[in-house]
Amino acid sequence: xxxxxxxxxxIKQTGYHHGNLRRAxxxxxxxxxxxxxxxxxxxxxxxxxxxxxxxxxxxxxxxKAGLLTAVAAEGFEVFADTLERAADDVLDVGVxxxxxxxxxxxxxxxxxxxxxxxxxxxSLAAARERAAHVLVTSAGKLSPSPAQDRLTTIAAWSLAHGxxxxxxxxxxxxxxxxxxxxxxxxxxxxxxxxxx
Amino acid sequence: xxxxxxxxxxIKQTGYHHGNLRRAxxxxxxxxxxxxxxxxxxxxxxxxxxxxxxxxxxxxxxxKAGLLTAVAAEGFEVFADTLERAADDVLDVGVxxxxxxxxxxxxxxxxxxxxxxxxxxxSLAAARERAAHVLVTSAGKLSPSPAQDRLTTIAAWSLAHGxxxxxxxxxxxxxxxxxxxxxxxxxxxxxxxxxx
DNA sequence: CTCCAATCTTGTCACCGGAAAGATTGGGGG
DNA sequence: CCCCCAATCTTTCCGGTGACAAGATTGGAG
Numbered sequence: 001x002x003x004x005x006x007x008x009x010x011i012k013q014t015g016y017h018h019g020n021l022r023r024a025x026x027x028x029x030x031x032x033x034x035x036x037x038x039x040x041x042x043x044x045x046x047x048x049x050x051x052x053x054x055x056x057x058x059x060x061x062x063x064k065a066g067l068l069t070a071v072a073a074e075g076f077e078v079f080a081d082t083l084e085r086a087a088d089d090v091l092d093v094g095v096x097x098x099x100x101x102x103x104x105x106x107x108x109x110x111x112x113x114x115x116x117x118x119x120x121x122x123s124l125a126a127a128r129e130r131a132a133h134v135l136v137t138s139a140g141k142l143s144p145s146p147a148q149d150r151l152t153t154i155a156a157w158s159l160a161h162g163x164x165x166x167x168x169x170x171x172x173x174x175x176x177x178x179x180x181x182x183x184x185x186x187x188x189x190x191x192x193x194x195x196x
Numbered sequence: 197x198x199x200x201x202x203x204x205x206x207i208k209q210t211g212y213h214h215g216n217l218r219r220a221x222x223x224x225x226x227x228x229x230x231x232x233x234x235x236x237x238x239x240x241x242x243x244x245x246x247x248x249x250x251x252x253x254x255x256x257x258x259x260k261a262g263l264l265t266a267v268a269a270e271g272f273e274v275f276a277d278t279l280e281r282a283a284d285d286v287l288d289v290g291v292x293x294x295x296x297x298x299x300x301x302x303x304x305x306x307x308x309x310x311x312x313x314x315x316x317x318x319s320l321a322a323a324r325e326r327a328a329h330v331l332v333t334s335a336g337k338l339s340p341s342p343a344q345d346r347l348t349t350i351a352a353w354s355l356a357h358g359x360x361x362x363x364x365x366x367x368x369x370x371x372x373x374x375x376x377x378x379x380x381x382x383x384x385x386x387x388x389x390x391x392x
Numbered sequence: 393c394t395c396c397a398a399t400c401t402t403g404t405c406a407c408c409g410g411a412a413a414g415a416t417t418g419g420g421g422g
Numbered sequence: 423c424c425c426c427c428a429a430t431c432t433t434t435c436c437g438g439t440g441a442c443a444a445g446a447t448t449g450g451a452g
Contacts, residue, residue, distance in 0.1 A: 017417060017430060037311040039235040042408060053432050055410085060430090063410070112365045115233045119366075148386070154359070154368065155383045159351065162358020169308045170315075172350065187351045190344070191387065213399060213448060238439055249401045251442085256399090260440070 022060040024050040029071055033106035038068070038116055068110055069117040069124060075107030076127035083134040091188055093138040094160045098184040101164035109168065112161075142192055159191055160184070218256045220246040225267055229302035234264070234312055264306055265313040265320060271303030272323035279330040287384055289334045290356045294380040297360035304360065338388055355387055356380075 018024065028049040032041035043064055044054040061067040079100055086096040101108040110116060119125070139153035166172050167180050176183050214220065224245040228237035239260055240250040257263040275296055282292040297304040306312060315321070335349035362368050363376050372379050 021430080037309070040311065043410095044408065054408090055433080056431050058410075112361065112367065113233075114365060115236065150369075151382055151386050154362075154372075154379070155355065155386050158358035158362060158383060159355050159387075160358065161362055162354035162356065162360075163350070164358075165308065165361050166350075166354060166357055169310060171308065173346075176350075183350070186347055187354060190347050190351050191355075217399080239441095240439065250439090251402080252400050254441075 018050070018052055018056070021050060021052060021056060024052075025057045025060065025067065026070060026074070029067060030106040033071075033109060038106075038110050038113060043067070065117055069121050071107065072110045072117045073121060073124035073127060075104065075111045076124055076131060078104060078107060079111070080127050080130035080134070083131050087134050087138055090138045090142050090156070090192055091185065093134060094156065094188040094192075095181060095185050097135075097160040098164050098167070099181050101168060102180050105168060108164065156188075156191070159188060163187060214246070214248055214252070217246060217248060217252060220248075221253045221256065221263065222266060222270070225263060226302040229267075229305060234302075234306050234309060239263070261313055265317050267303065268306045268313045269317060269320035269323060271300065271307045272320055272327060274300060274303065275307070276323050276326040276330065279327055283330050283334055286334045286338050286352070286388055287381065289330060290352065290384040290388075291377060291381050293356040294360050294363070295377050297364060298376050301364060305364065308357075308361075352384075352387070355384060359383060 025046050028046040029041075031049075032046060035041075043057055046067075047054045047057055050056075057067065061070060082096050082100050083093055086092040117124075135157050136153050139156040140149050142156060143149045143152035163184050167176060167184075170177075221242050224242040225237075227245075228242060231237075239253055242263075243250045243253055246252075253263065257266060278292050278296050279289055282288040313320075331353050332349050335352040336345050338352060339345045339348035359380050363372060363380075366373075
């Protein structure tokens with residue numbers, strides 16, 4: 001199941017109350033972001049997609065930044081879960097990083113654009129810290145000496161993040177678009193193999 | 197001199213014709229992007245900053261995507277120039293990559309977000325190719341064997357790009373904000389030193 | 393000096409985000 | 423069982439926005 005969609009809608013087709021508007025709007029947002037980026041849509045369009053008046057989403061998210069905060073927070077949750085599941089091996093963490101960016105592009109494109117949302121949101125910050133912790137500890141295993149821990153972490157993080165960003169923006173040669181995960185694995189192995 | 201501002205404005209204070217509207221709007225856009233990202237401003241606001249009617253910019257750029265195309269094109273020009281000037285040493289190219297992103301944040305934030313502009317613009321594509329060429333040739337010197345050229349290039353590119361992106365989004369630990377260039381140099385050295 | 397093409401302005405339209413005020417609903421307490 | 427309240431959603435309105443059309447102004451080429 002992708003972004004934990006619940007879809008109770010079909011049960012009560014009509015009626016004043018939607019039933020699960022919050023989730024419906026979030027899902028609509030994720031779709032819209034996937035189609036045209038984190039700024040290529042309007043709140044009103046999401047409301048239309050959810051079959052609801054244009055002011056309804058405001059009740060659940062406050063404003064547009066509130067919606068994007070919710071998207072980013074959920075994104076960091078899924079992200080942290082993903083990384084933690086791969087935490088055994090450094091290579092796996094890097095590949096999981098890239099796989100998340102590709103598979104959950106909508107989340108990823110919001111998460112690392114803090115000017116779009118309220119980065120000081122507590123639950124969001126917690127999930128972000130959780131993800132960062134996996135990166136730090138897994139990259140630590142790669143570091144040749146404790147003194148190099150910080151640099152190694154930043155390097156590994158930069159490598160994975162940069163690959164993801166370049167792939168998402170379509171900057172990589174077209175061949176990369178077939179199987180980004182395999183290519184990412186090769187690239188990270190090149191780095192981790194020689195540092196170790 | 198930053199983004200080649202010319203500023204003929206003060207000469208002719210009044211008058212129907214601005215004199216250099218195109219540049220004035222571009223400069224206003226670069227300022228606005230630096231302040232609030234590539235989507236945190238309006239065309240009309242730029243027109244006001246340039247002291248001109250709300251419809252004047254359209255004559256020079258067509259629409260908002262046209263303006264952002266011009267920004268991205270100019271950005272890739274400056275970027276390619278910067279990289280070419282550093283093309284002797286691989287480490288220098290990487291550092292120049294990061295320095296450009298930090299010093300010309302407004303350009304950088306538009307350049308790698310192709311959904312904002314018309315990526316098929318010929319002059320833009322040419323400058324982008326020019327920059328890519330520097331990356332490929334300089335990273336090639338780092339490659340242990342010709343068979344690894346492609347992977348090494350992508351890895352080096354990802355490293356520099358990822359560091360730049362993480363720094364710009366404020367994701368790196370706060371210590372990094374003092375001197376990103378020095379930190380970038382250390383990170384890239386860690387990578388290039390071990391691959392060679 | 394005239395006329396033309398580039399440049400800029402004014403006016404208009406549909407749409408957007410946000411706020412205010414009102415309608416509807418379901419569920420818990422009497 | 424029913425009423426009332428709080429949550430949810432709708433309607434209405436406002437200032438601002440991007441895009442377009444039509445008109446005014448200007449400098450310079452001929």
